[in-house]
Amino acid sequence: xxxxVISEVKAETAVLVGxxxxxxxxxxxxxxxxxxxxxxxxxxxxxxxxxxxxxxxPNMTTYxxxxxxxxxxxxxxxxxxxxxxxxMVIFDDELSAKQLRNIExxxxxxxxxxxxxxxxxxxxxxxxxxxxxxxELAQYRYMLPRLQRLWTHxxxxxxxxxxxGGKGSVGLRGPGETQLEMDRxxxxxxxxxxxxxxLEIDKQKVTQRKNRGRLIRVALVGYTNVGKxxxxxxxAKSEVFAENKLFATLDxxxxxxxxxxxxxxxADTVGFIRKLPTDLVDSFKSTLDEVREADLLLHVVDISHxxxxxxxxxxxETLKDLECSDKPMMIIFNKIDNYTWEEKEEDDLTPLxxxxxxxEELKRTWMAKLNDDCLFISARExxxxxxxxxxxxxxxxxxxxxxxxxNDFLYNVDIDEGMA
Numbered sequence: 246x247x248x249x250v251i252s253e254v255k256a257e258t259a260v261l262v263g264x265x266x267x268x269x270x271x272x273x274x275x276x277x278x279x280x281x282x283x284x285x286x287x288x289x290x291x292x293x294x295x296x297x298x299x300x301x302x303p304n305m306t307t308y309x310x311x312x313x314x315x316x317x318x319x320x321x322x323x324x325x326x327x328x329x330x331x332x333m334v335i336f337d338d339e340l341s342a343k344q345l346r347n348i349e350x351x352x353x354x355x356x357x358x359x360x361x362x363x364x365x366x367x368x369x370x371x372x373x374x375x376x377x378x379x380x381e382l383a384q385y386r387y388m389l390p391r392l393q394r395l396w397t398h399x400x401x402x403x404x405x406x407x408x409x410g411g412k413g414s415v416g417l418r419g420p421g422e423t424q425l426e427m428d429r430x431x432x433x434x435x436x437x438x439x440x441x442x443x444l445e446i447d448k449q450k451v452t453q454r455k456n457r458g459r460l461i462r463v464a465l466v467g468y469t470n471v472g473k474x475x476x477x478x479x480x481a482k483s484e485v486f487a488e489n490k491l492f493a494t495l496d497x498x499x500x501x502x503x504x505x506x507x508x509x510x511x512a513d514t515v516g517f518i519r520k521l522p523t524d525l526v527d528s529f530k531s532t533l534d535e536v537r538e539a540d541l542l543l544h545v546v547d548i549s550h551x552x553x554x555x556x557x558x559x560x561x562e563t564l565k566d567l568e569c570s571d572k573p574m575m576i577i578f579n580k581i582d583n584y585t586w587e588e589k590e591e592d593d594l595t596p597l598x599x600x601x602x603x604x605e606e607l608k609r610t611w612m613a614k615l616n617d618d619c620l621f622i623s624a625r626e627x628x629x630x631x632x633x634x635x636x637x638x639x640x641x642x643x644x645x646x647x648x649x650x651x652n653d654f655l656y657n658v659d660i661d662e663g664m665a
Contacts, residue, residue, distance in 0.1 A: 257332030258324075259290040260317065262309060264338070265299040274337075276552050280519065281337050281359060283470075288366050290332065294320060307351070308336055308344050318352055333357055338520070342391040359520055360387060375446050382439040385432050392429055450534065460501070461509040461645050463637075464539035466564065468556040469516025471547040472579040475624040477513040480504075480634070497535045504638040507645065512539065517563045519555070526566065533567055540644050542574040543637075548607070548621065549583035575618050575640065577633070578611070582623040 261281050263274045274297055282292045298313045307314050321331045333355040340348070340358040349356045357365075364384050371377040465473040481500035498513045512535040536542065544560060546553050557576070564570045584604050602610075604621070611619050620636060622629040 256289055256291045258293045258329070259285045260320065260331055260334045261285070261292055261295045262317065262334060262336045263295070263297050264303060264309070265297055266302055271297075271299075276555075277337050277519065281335060281362075284359070284362050284366065285335060288362060288369070290335075293324075293329075293331070296320075303338065303344075305341075306343060307347050308338070308340060314348070314351055321352055321354055330354075335359070335362055345391060363518070363521070375443075378439055378442050378446070382436060382443070385436050385439070389429065389432055389436075392425060392432070447534075459649050461541065461641050461648065462512065462535070462539045463502075463509055463541045463543060463641065464512040464514055464536045465543050465545055466514055466536055467516060467545035467560055468547065468550075469518050471516065471545045471550075471556075472624050473513050473516065473545045476543070476545060476577070476579065477511060479624050479627070479630065480637075481511055497533075499535065504634055504641070507638060507642055509641045509645070512536075517560050519559050521559075521563065526563070536564070536567060536569050539569075539572065540648065541640060542569065542572050544574055544576045546576055546578050547580050547583075548578040548604075549580045549585070573640070573644065575620065575636075576611070576615060578619065578621045579624055581621050581628060582626045 261278050263278045263281070265271050265274045269277070278295055278297070282295075285292050296309075296313065296317055298309050300310065304310055309317070317334065321334070324331050331354055334348070334352055335357045336348075337359050339360045340356070345356055345358070364380070364387060367376075367380045368384065371380045465476060467473055477498065477500065480502050497515065500511050500513075501508055502511045514533060514536055542564070544557070546557055550556060561570065564572075581604060584607075586603055608621055617636070620629065620633050622633050624630070
């Protein structure tokens with residue numbers, strides 16, 4: 246009998262490139278590249294090498310200097326000679342069309358920047374028609390100014406799925422019109438169609454929200470991969486997809502939660518990230534309407550992450566951009582079971598830092614700053630979950646009485662379990 250051997254598919258290999266500048270020191274660059282490697286891993290690539298360069302700022306034509314680019318080129322060639330070709334080189338900032346073209350010409354491999362990598366992950370994660378439409382719109386917004394490098398026939402993307410794009414692309418080529426101009430016109434036409442679809446989806450969502458009854462709305466917000474979906478599952482006793490990957494949740498999910506006799510709506514939203522592409526924020530504004538319409542925000546933080554304070558700042562800045570920073574908010578420090586620190590010697594006079602401060606000291610610091618508006622839990626290990634439920638119940642009940650003073654909340658409202 247003939248034996249069939251299934252060969253293992255090798256993951257694509259990646260090289261990461263970042264800059265050390267006056268605004269971004271070596272430690273910060275390492276943290277950003279750690280996150281970029283996590284992004285690459287989420288996208289299915291294996292990082293084999295990192296390159297950094299200390300400069301005043303990005304080179305306008307090649308991002309890094311000529312010497313550093315030559316060093317990367319030599320490494321790529323060396324790997325190819327060893328029959329371990331590099332699949333892609335990923336840069337930790339958004340690259341211009343000129344930079345992309347010059348770097349690609351020099352290195353001869355696929356070039357991605359942080360934005361295009363995030364867009365790729367969003368495209369992988371999108372499940373609903375809403376998310377897919379928003380991702381596609383963001384991709385076209387990114388692609389449009391880079392068309393000269395990405396020159397390609399886009400007629401196929403212009404049609405299909407009953408969109409009517411195929412009909413619209415017929416006869417677009419005018420006298421003397423170049424392929425580049427034609428592609429640009431096709432993309433703009435497609436973007437218009439996608440925007441119309443999003444407006445229709447928005448109208449449907451507004452109707453859905455009106456049908457949810459007189460319930461307080463609570464939204465989970467936070468940096469990506471901090472455990473929002475795990476908390477959603479814990480409170481709603483549901484099975485929202487959760488894994489240790491960036492952007493595991495892309496579509497907003499809404500569940501009805503009942504604590505004691507009090508029902509309310511809980512929304513799990515897409516996670517934020519440093520250097521989040523503006524095009525993505527713009528495209529996902531309809532998804533983030535759950536945040537805008539929430540009565541209470543639960544800002545979930547991964548307390549075990551070495552850079553959690555900057556992640557808090559990133560989320561706060563994004564909420565400010567969404568004009569939601571003035572909403573009632575609680576900070577939920579999650580993953581206390583993963584928190585580690587190095588105990589100082591008694592005669593050690595060095596100042597306390599996030600590396601050597603105990604969890605108890607950290608609790609006192611933040612609770613003194615935020616009073617009753619912060620809690621420390623482990624959603625996975627169910628530590629301090631009872632206290633979390635009690636505090637949340639009191640917060641929601643208070644908001645309910647304020648918003649619906651004459652409404653008895655001892656009732657039951659049917660909410661579609663799959664509502665997004």
